[in-house]
Amino acid sequence: MKYHPIDRNLFIKNRKNFMSQMKPNSLAVFNSNDIYPISADSTMPFEQHRDIFYLSGVDQEESILVLFPDAPHEKHREILFLKETNEHIAVWEGEKLTKERAFETSGIKTVYWLQDLEKIFFEIMTQCDTVYVNTNEHYRSNVETETREDRFTKWWKAKYPAHSVAKSNPILQRLRSVKDPIELDLMQTACNITEKGFRRLLGYVKPGVWEYNLEAELLHEFVNNRSKGFAYTPIIASGNNANVLHYIENNQECKAGDLILLDIAAEYANYKSDLSRTIPVSGQYTERQRAVYDAVLRVKKEATKLLVPGTMWAEYHVEVGKLMTSELLGLGLLDKADVQNENPDWPAYKKYFMHGTSHHIGLDTHDYGILTEPMKANMVFTVEPGIYLPEEGFGVRIEDDVVIQETGAPFNLMENIPIEAEEIEELMNS
Structure with missing residues (x-):
């Protein structure tokens, strides 16, 4: 091992x-x-x-x-x-x-x-x-x-x-x-290895690199830090590939002006991490890309605050749907009529954000946990909202792994991984 x-x-x-x-x-x-x-x-x-x-x-x-x-x-x-x-x-x-x-x-x-x-x-x-x-x-x-x-x-x-x-x-x-402190330390190690891989990419990405080049760079960093490799099959989706939720071919060229949706993370000692970031190939978000990115980030930050003991998974997703609906209205992707006339079983926001926001993570990427029971302290969840725009040729997903605390906000195991657009741009251009 x-x-x-x-x-x-x-x-x-x-x-x-x-x-x-x-x-x-x-x-x-x-x-x-x-x-x-x-x-x-x-x-x-x-x-x-x-x-x-x-x-x-x-x-x-x-x-x-x-x-x-x-x-x-x-x-x-x-x-x-x-x-x-x-x-x-x-x-x-x-x-x-x-x-x-x-x-x-x-x-x-x-x-x-x-x-x-x-x-x-x-x-x-x-x-x-x-x-x-x-x-x-x-x-x-x-x-x-x-x-x-x-x-x-x-x-x-x-x-x-x-x-x-x-x-x-x-x-x-x-x-x-419900994770033991030893397990949380192992998961923190997996997240720290993931951070090293992501930071390596920020200095490597430029127009003309291929998605598989990025996969190779990540694997190099992960294995060099005692990981077996990826916690799951990596998604390195440039341009419109980001609108295929489980895109794993990773065989296309990254072109100037496009975004790359990265859903990539390391394992350590069989424990998983799960990270998503969306970065600009050219090192700078366009005005539209930045507006969508910031909207997803706001949903992610507000959704994280809802992960406290006693929260029910299904009710949590209803609340996240409301957050996303508000952001989609602000981006002009939905209007009030869309929301008023929506199907309750498939709300209007699902056109642009069709997957769940959070799942248990631990020894498995989609870890054990009974979703009909209240959340407890020391459970670890992902938080991963996204907006997918095939008509505009890009998609954005942002994801961290957080530990529910007995009191207060969850602890983010990925708090040191760059997430703000300005920091990502600065690191890519330094």
């Missing part, structure tokens, strides 16, 4: 919090992700399942975590099953976790090799009544692939059909949405 070791107390606390909400005499199982094939002997880079990482810090394939807080034998209340390392694996792939290093990483004392799984699992299954399965119930989930978790669940259900089944996901949705 490129990142520095993480304090294992984070994972110890996370397991304690999860187990405190389990039913009596129950166990929970968490599997690592598969390594997914591409073709021939090629595979995609391994990405650990966020839940087993959240609960153990283990960041390698073929790993299983079992939590059984009421186990008769204390050593079986927390168990890790790992792929046994050997000299051959060490030569070809690098050494995997030893039992000692697994304890140093996770704080879990009982570590078995996977070859012992069936024997140990039989023993603990005879001692429990309920098994928690770890299904993906995120509101954006759309998974067609059978995962390692799915296969494991099918296996134990066939072998032990009399056990009751419970769901881990509701517990994890609530736990993962």
Whole structure:
């Protein structure tokens, strides 16, 4: 791993919090992700399942975590099953976790090799009544692939059909949405790396560079700062490309007079950041571009103030819609008749701002969090309003990541990243 070791107390606390909400005499199982094939002997880079990482810090394939807080034998209340390392694996792939290093990483004392799984699992299954399965119930989930978790669940259900089944996901949705101080530090590191990448670009952009040149500059800076790279597929959208919300081709020339919408950010230790900025290719906004940019920035600043404990996500978006409607009226993009005659299910402002303003962020870019429950302190949200004008050949989106505070305004993890138009212009022309 490129990142520095993480304090294992984070994972110890996370397991304690999860187990405190389990039913009596129950166990929970968490599997690592598969390594997914591409073709021939090629595979995609391994990405650990966020839940087993959240609960153990283990960041390698073929790993299983079992939590059984009421186990008769204390050593079986927390168990890790790992792929046994050997000299051959060490030569070809690098050494995997030893039992000692697994304890140093996770704080879990009982570590078995996977070859012992069936024997140990039989023993603990005879001692429990309920098994928690770890299904993906995120509101954006759309998974067609059978995962390692799915296969494991099918296996134990066939072998032990009399056990009751419970769901881990509701517990994890609530736990993962509220960040520990250690997690906030990791997310701050990801944001700091993103800042370095963005500042690098401001001195590099000029007419004639290509979108992929900017992608390469960012990746250089991110990896040089211990990141695996982008937190998500980067959007580097010059000119009218900005009006394609998930434009990821990044293969066009950046031309004089155009804007570049950048939705780019680094990860660190599997934790994500999420940044959007819109900058002028020529180093100067036109009068119209500046008017739209400032309107989006005002919405972003006012929307951020609404992110306080007790706020409901759906109601928040209604209020942001009102802010955006006011700005669109001021820009002459809407008139009063548009607003008076709007469809309540698709308000007039949606013509120019069609996506949501905020989402949870953490181990996933669109992180866990139950949107029908009130916001809480130490939840982290993006704030990302935008105005998209295909008829005028540009779009503007501005985005930061903020931590909800117990009292007062949210704390902006990206407060040091240039955002005001004057500062961006000054840095691009210095």
